[in-house]
Amino acid sequence: QKEVEQDPGPLSVPEGAIVSLNCTYSNSAFQYFMWYRQYSRKGPELLMYTYSSGNKEDGRFTAQVDKSSKYISLFIRDSQPSDSATYLCAMRKIGNQFYFGTGTSLTVIP
Amino acid sequence: DAGVIQSPRHEVTEMGQEVTLRCKPISGHDYLFWYRQTMMRGLELLIYFNNNVPIDDSGMPEDRFSAKMPNASFSTLKIQPSEPRDSAVYFCASSYRAGQGGYTFGSGTRLTVV
Numbered sequence: 554q555k556e557v558e559q560d561p562g563p564l565s566v567p568e569g570a571i572v573s574l575n576c577t578y579s580n581s582a583f584q585y586f587m588w589y590r591q592y593s594r595k596g597p598e599l600l601m602y603t604y605s606s607g608n609k610e611d612g613r614f615t616a617q618v619d620k621s622s623k624y625i626s627l628f629i630r631d632s633q634p635s636d637s638a639t640y641l642c643a644m645r646k647i648g649n650q651f652y653f654g655t656g657t658s659l660t661v662i663p
Numbered sequence: 664d665a666g667v668i669q670s671p672r673h674e675v676t677e678m679g680q681e682v683t684l685r686c687k688p689i690s691g692h693d694y695l696f697w698y699r700q701t702m703m704r705g706l707e708l709l710i711y712f713n714n715n716v717p718i719d720d721s722g723m724p725e726d727r728f729s730a731k732m733p734n735a736s737f738s739t740l741k742i743q744p745s746e747p748r749d750s751a752v753y754f755c756a757s758s759y760r761a762g763q764g765g766y767t768f769g770s771g772t773r774l775t776v777v
Contacts, residue, residue: 587765596667596754596768597706641706643765650696650719651766655705 556580559642559654568663572629576642576654579623583644583652586618588627591639591656600640601627632661667769669755675775681743684772687736688757696766697730697740698754706754712738745776 559576566572574588585604589597601616603609609616617626625644629636639656668687676682688695696711710720715732723730727746732738742749752773756766 589765589768594771594773596756596770598768599765602765650708650711653706 563658565660574627582646587643589641669769679744684740686738686755692757694758696756
């Protein structure tokens with residue numbers, strides 16, 4: 554079993570929809586959680602970084618962490634065509650490397 | 664800062680040839696990571712360095728792969744001899760203090776071995 558599981562999609566939504574992206578994990582030692590966005594033929598870029606359980610909001614993006622369920626989510630409100638990309642979750646234990654999900658491909662249709 | 668700089672952006676080589684990928688991390692970052700990305704396996708960590716010293720190379724697939732970091736501003740990943748199954752996008756990333764605030768990735772090197 555992989556340490557981080559992520560549904561690869563693809564996910565296709567109309568412009569303006571709310572998007573929900575999710576990852577589950579098996580190791581309760583994970584303490585830090587991130588979401589990266591990767592456009593085609595580009596490197597991943599950091600979107601959200603969070604440490605604790607609960608919600609963290611940044612503009613149209615909200616990251617949610619539920620450590621009791623070992624489940625993290627990224628919500629995108631009012632989705633735009635420019636949000637079309639692959640979204641990767643990542644997490645790590647204290648003092649260790651990050652483990653990445655395989656990514657979910659999102660297309661926002663105008 | 665120009666970010667993490669990788670070269671070349673694209674590399675096409677014949678099976679059996681030596682390939683060298685290059686990375687310049689962000690100044691002041693003390694961790695450097697080499698990843699490989701494929702459709703089937705996603706992002707795989709190959710090796711990472713702390714203060715120019717290799718810490719974990721357990722992800723390096725075979726002895727054909729080697730990585731060096733001679734100073735804080737330069738690292739190389741070498742494949743010798745290259746094989747078609749090495750075709751992938753190779754990313755370099757750097758961070759400060761083991762990833763507090765996340766990693767910054769370069770734009771990657773797309774390697775095709777024919």
